[in-house]
Amino acid sequence: MGLFKVTKAIAGVASVLAAASSLFADATVDAAFDDNQNDYGFYWYYYDDNAGVGENDRPQAATPGTASVINVESKDSVRTAFGDANDKHVIKSYTFTTDEAAGNKFATTPFTFGSKWKTSWGNATPFIGIGTMLNKDGKWVDLSKVTSVKFKIRSRVSDLTVRFKIQTFEIDSISNVPGDQLDGDEFGYYGAPVAVTKGEWYDANVEISSLDLPGTWAAEIAFNPKRATKLAWEVNGEANDNTTVDTLDIDDVVFVGEGYEFIPRDVWTDVRPVAEMPIPKSKIETDVYLFGNFDKQPSNETALKTYWYAYNDATIGGTSTVDEEFAELDPETKLLTLKWVDGSGVNDEGRGLKVQYGLGKSVMQGDNKVQGFIGVGANLYDSAKVKYFNADSAVYKGVYFQYNTLMDQRYLTLEISDVNDVGDKDNPDRKDTRGSGVVYYRNFPSTGGDWKAAFIPFDSLVYHDDWAGSKEIALDKKKLAKIQWKVQGPEGNGGIVVIDNVYFAKEYTTGVITRKAVKNAAFRATYLNGNVNVSSGNFSKGTVSLFNSNGTRIASAPISGKATISAKNLPAGMYIVKVSAVDAHGKTVSMQSPVTLVK
Secondary structure, eight states, X not given: OOEEOOBSSOTTTOOOOOBTTBOOSSEEEESSOOSSBOTTSOBEEEEETTOOOSTTSGGGSSSOOOOOEEOSSEEEEEOOGGGOTTOOOEEEEEOOXXXXXXXXXXXXXXXXXXXXXXXXXXXXXXXXXXXXXXXXXXXXXXXXXXXXXXXXXXXXXXXXXXXXXXXXHHHHHHHSSOGGGOOSGGGOOEEEEEEEOBTSXXXXXXXXXXXXXXXXXXXXXXXXXXXXXXXXXXXXXXXXXXXXXXXXXXXXXXXXXXXXXXXXXXXXOOOEEGGXXXXXXXXXXXXXXXXXXXXXSSTTBOTTSOBEEEEEGGGGTOOOEEOTTTEEEOTTTOOEEEOOOBTOSGGGOSBOEEEEEEXXXXXXXXXXXXXXXXXEEEXXXXXXXXXXXXXXXXXXXXXXXXXXXXXXXXXXXXXXXXXXXXOOSSOTTXXXXXXXXXXXXXXXXXXXXXXXXXEEEGGGOBOOTTBTTOOOOOOOTTSEEEEEEEEEESTTOEEEEEEEEEEEESOOOTTOOOOOOOGGGOOEEEEETTEEEEEOTTOEEEEEEEEOTTSOEEEEEEEBSEEEEEOTTSOSEEEEEEEEEEOTTSOEEEEEEEEEEOO
C-alpha cells in the first residue's frame, strides 16, 4: 500500500485474499478502510459541483452562487483543466477521510450543499459525491460476472436519497473532454437510487440489472459492465431539497457474483507449501545462487558479504516497533540490529530471519501520509565501490524464498530496488528516480502461520505507475541494489514475519509437485454480522475450530459443508480458522486460513 498518494487525474476534481489457492465468488472492494486505497489497489476520492468545465457547470455560469463543499481536510489548487495554463479557476483538493466506531473504520463524507445556479436550461441543483477507482485512469475491470454490489450506507442528519453509480470507460471517454466539446448529456452514468435513513446503517444490495440512465436528458449509451472504471455515491440537491448539511458514510463494499474472481495486479498467487515447492536444485552451477539461509555463521552476512538488517519508520518520526527479542533499536541512530533465534527456520529448525512487530501512527511526509511500517532486507550493492548485483549476466531470472507470516495484514510486500532507487559514491544524491516511494514490488498473501514458498521472476514485479509523479523506468537487472520484505498498515496492527532460504535462480522447474484441483476441496472463511462463516465443499464428519493469534482455540463446531461460529463477543483482529474433516473420497483433509474480524 505504501504512501497515501494523490492520483494523476482524479483526486479533488471529480480484501481478504485468505490464501493463494482460495479465490472467492464475492470480491471485497473495501471493508477495512485502513488507507485511501481499496482492495483493487486504487483510490477513493471526493467530488463537488465546483470543478466542471462545461458551459452550464457552476464555474462557467453567469451567476455561480456558492459552491458545495466536502468538510474534510483540503487545500486550494488551480484547476488548469486539460493542461490549460490559463485556467486559473480554484478548486479544492480533498483528503480522503475515514471515521471509526467500536473499532470499525468506514469512509465518511461530511458535506455542505451550496446554492443553485442558473444554466441555459434552468436552475441546476448542488451536488457532492464520493467515489473509488477500480483501475488506473484510462483502464477498467470486467464486472460482467457481477450480479450485484453490496454496501453499508447511512446518513447522520436527514433521510437521504443517494444515487449509486457505476462508471464505464465508454461514458468516461466522452465526458472527460474540454468544455467546448460538451453538450451536458455525456454525464449520464448508469445508477440506481438508494433510500438512506438517518442514523441507521442500511445494508444495500443493488442489482446490476436495476441500473439505468438518470433521466431523459442523458445520452443513450449502452451499459458495458466489461469496462467498469469507478463506483460513486452521489447526493444531489434535486432529490434532497430539504438538505443543507449532512454526512454520508459508506462501509463494506462487495461485488457479488458466482464465478466472479478478482486478483489485484500486485498480488502474486503462486505461493505453495514448502513441501510442494522445495529449494530449487541446480543443474549447472550458475542456475542457482544461494543468497542467504541464516544457518551459516555469521547469520547476518549474505553470500555477497553484505548484511541483513531490520528497519522501521523511526527514522522518519514513526512509532512502529520490532520486539526486542528479535531486534535491538539504537535510540540515537534509530537503526535496528537483528538478533537471531534458534528454531526459527523452516519446520522450526535452524535459523530464519524473524521479527515480531507492532505498527504505529501514520507520519506526514510533505503532502503524503505514510502509514506505519517495518521490514527486513539486505543490500545487493556496495555503495563505496559503486558495485551492483548483476542478475542479468548471471542468468538469474527471479528470486525464490520461503516465508511464514501470522499477522493482521493481508499481504507481505517484496521490494527489489535497483540503481535508480539508491545513491552511491559517484552519485550520493541520486534516489527515487522513478518518483517518491516508487519501487518495483509484489504482494504475497499472508500464510496464517504456515510455511510457504514462492519463486517470482523479476519481470513479474510491478511498480506504482498510478502514483502522481511516477516515471516508467524499467528495472535494471544488471544493477540490483536491495531486496526487502515490508509490512505496512494502520496503527495497532501487528504480527510475526519469518523469511528463510533466499535464492536467486534462473527458473523454478525442479522438484515442483503439480496440484490437482479437487472440486470439493474449496475452503472459505469469512466474517459477517458477528459470525465466522465457513464453507468447505462436501467435507463431512469433521470439525472447524477458531484460534486466536496466540494459538489458543476459542471455539469449535461440527462441519458438514458449512459451519458458523459466533464471534460477537470476540475483539477485532486476526484469527485462524482450521478445518479437519473427511472429504467425498473418504480422505482426511486438514486446512486452515486466516480471517479478520472487523468491528
